[in-house]
Amino acid sequence: MEEKTILRISLVIAMIGIILLLFITETIEIKSYKIKDLTKKDIDKDVKIKGTITRVTETPGLFIFNIQDETGELTALLFKDEGINITENMQVEIQGTIQEYKDDIEIIVDQIISVN
DSSP, X not given: OXXXXXXXXXXXHHHHHHHHHHHHHHHOOOOBOOGGGOOGGGTTOEEEEEEEEEEEEEXXXXXXXXXXXXXXXXXXXXXXXXXXXXXXXXXXXXXXXXXXXXXXXEEEEEEEEEOO
16 A cells, blocks of 8 residues: 555544544543542542532632532532632532542542532
8 A cells, every 4th residue: 555545544543533532531421429428449530529518718729618418528629710719508510539638538629510
């Protein structure tokens, strides 16, 4: 085969692969959890939690807040981004990764949505 033909075939296959990866990542659903069900076994797992913000501390680079559902309470960290404003008693759904800090679990928030 000519080099041009091989190059064209490679480009087509690469584009199909990229489109397939984009489709797969859009269809993967993160599992919802209740706070009481989260343990240290879930560290580095992506989770979704719905609850109420009960306490907010704002630092120059992030928000540290507690989120509470009917089963418990958990500390969450959200790195600041323009347009994000969170307040106490706000009903939210958060997605993020479970981490351990000082022998407790917390969630590093990737996405937050107000559900008021």
